[in-house]
Amino acid sequence: MTVAVVPGSFDPPTLGHVDVIGRAVDVFDQVIIAVVENPSKSALFTVEERTSMLEEICGEWGNTTVDHFNGLLVDFARLKEADVIVKGLRAVSDFEYELQMAQMNHHLSTVHTVFLPTSPEHAYLSSSLVKEVGRFGGSLDGLVSPVVAAALKERFE
Numbered sequence: 001m002t003v004a005v006v007p008g009s010f011d012p013p014t015l016g017h018v019d020v021i022g023r024a025v026d027v028f029d030q031v032i033i034a035v036v037e038n039p040s041k042s043a044l045f046t047v048e049e050r051t052s053m054l055e056e057i058c059g060e061w062g063n064t065t066v067d068h069f070n071g072l073l074v075d076f077a078r079l080k081e082a083d084v085i086v087k088g089l090r091a092v093s094d095f096e097y098e099l100q101m102a103q104m105n106h107h108l109s110t111v112h113t114v115f116l117p118t119s120p121e122h123a124y125l126s127s128s129l130v131k132e133v134g135r136f137g138g139s140l141d142g143l144v145s146p147v148v149a150a151a152l153k154e155r156f157e
Contacts, residue, residue: 004028016122020088
């Protein structure tokens with residue numbers, strides 16, 4: 001059984017994130033969606049809120065679980081007995097950063113990283129852009145799931 005970890009801050013989860021998770025679900029036996037608790041970033045949503053949103057969004061897939069962690073991703077992957085880390089790529093600039101991270105993770109452990117390109121219709125999405133649209137009352141249709149759109153609307157009211 002192949003266990004994959006799909007890590008991210010998911011602040012908030014976008015349809016780009018969901019696209020990558022959904023494709024990982026088709027490839028791997030078990031997918032652990034790992035919400036990063038990053039104390040150096042100021043998050044809009046708590047780790048519990050992000051975890052809850054992802055549980056609701058991804059609940060239809062029987063082979064996913066959602067968890068959160070702080071510290072090194074490779075330590076979390078080792079704890080969960082994961083075989084691979086799955087990272088979504090939107091553009092070449094993502095690849096340059098993610099390749100460096102993948103090489104460091106491989107240096108620190110035996111876990112491999114697999115890159116999945118985001119579908120073209122979601123390639124422009126980022127959590128930062130989505131927050132900006134939500135902050136100024138723009139339409140979130142096609143950017144995030146309804147549960148996230150509602151949470152953003154409530155947060156910015």
